[in-house]
Amino acid sequence: MPATGPAQKTRAPLLIILCGCAIACLTFGPRATSGLFLTPISDANGWGRDVFAMSFAIQNLLWGVGQPFAGGIADKFGARRVLIVGGLLYAAGLALMPVSGAPVAMHFSAGVLIGFALSGASFSIIIGAFGKLLPEEWRTMGFGFATAAGSFGQFLFTPLAANLIQSVGWQETLLIFAALMLLVLPLSLALATPKAEGASLLPGGNQSIAQALAEAFSTPSYWLLVIGFFTCGFHLAFITVHLPPFLIDKGLSPAIGGWTLALIGLFNIVGSLSSGALSGRLPKRHILAGIYFARAVLISAFVFLPVTPATALAFGGGIGLLWLSTIPPTSGLVATMFGPRYMTMLYGIVFLSHQIGSFLGAWLGGVVYKATGNYDLIWQLCIAFSIMSALVNLPIRERPVAHRPARHAVSRPPR
Incomplete structure (x- = not known):
């Protein structure tokens, strides 16, 4: 055996x-x-x-x-x-x-x-x-x-x-x-998914998709998570698309922009793994709030201090640590609140907010630059959105939501 x-x-x-x-x-x-x-x-x-x-x-x-x-x-x-x-x-x-x-x-x-x-x-x-x-x-x-x-x-x-x-x-x-x-x-x-661990054996497995959506949409903490994740997408798209030309505008070489983006990708590995480890030990809403507050501080320092090769590379490393580190606690909160049964769909809705932010971050960066000749307004929006998301994540209730079918079943006395 x-x-x-x-x-x-x-x-x-x-x-x-x-x-x-x-x-x-x-x-x-x-x-x-x-x-x-x-x-x-x-x-x-x-x-x-x-x-x-x-x-x-x-x-x-x-x-x-x-x-x-x-x-x-x-x-x-x-x-x-x-x-x-x-x-x-x-x-x-x-x-x-x-x-x-x-x-x-x-x-x-x-x-x-x-x-x-x-x-x-x-x-x-x-x-x-x-x-x-x-x-x-x-x-x-x-x-x-x-x-x-x-x-x-x-x-x-x-x-x-x-x-x-x-x-x-x-x-x-x-x-x-x-x-x-x-x-x-x-x-x-x-x-x-193995047959022995089919959907009906998962928490909330007796729910339909419509019931799961109704449950999520009636949960205020879920909406706070959706709203907060918008900022992450806005930051990622704006920085990815517009940071290299921003650095060129400041008199730096294109190579510095490339190395800055490379450092973001490299340090993001460390940030994502660290966030995943901490999300199993600390309140996930506090991790998210800390990440967004840290972004606000880091972006403020980068924008208001003189932009040099050293500060650009330091910004790349710092923002890389915070880049996708929001995903483990965000997805973890979805799993905590609703269980794994419909997690992929419910996280997908949260991710849609992220992608709407991505679309606006890339698009507005170009629109504002064409209208004003600089990115000042978008950097200010990045800071404001960071603070907003930090505050929005703090009141999230980090606990399982009682599934409606289960509540109904419990409320009926045995015959």
């Missing part, structure tokens, strides 16, 4: 985390390299930069719009099926980009296909699967590993893309990335 000791009990969670993190690394990496393809694709097709930028904006928005639906499907039919479809869509979108010679074709391949692919194969689906498959003591740490893996994908794929574009060309690089996306299919097998 095989052993059933502690070593075997921990083997499955480790396999789940490793495969989930590999998927997060693979799917987040190519998206982070989009800026490297902007110039060669635009030059090859004779476009202005606005065409590819619009494709990227469509991708970002559809990722957020599709996330709740992909999460709901994953909760009902299993994460493995959603990941497989997402991986296939991602591979198709990347493979079609080299032959997308018209703007509408590029909007479809890079925007629609990859946008919906990310909603089905990104770390949000993986976090939901972790919530169902991992023991409670592994859960928040698993959320941190999944988030850090996405950052490692950014750190890994950026130099890989740059070298491949230079050596074999941008078309071939996209085809190589498309082939890599097919690895999502076998890796997703480890994230299939």
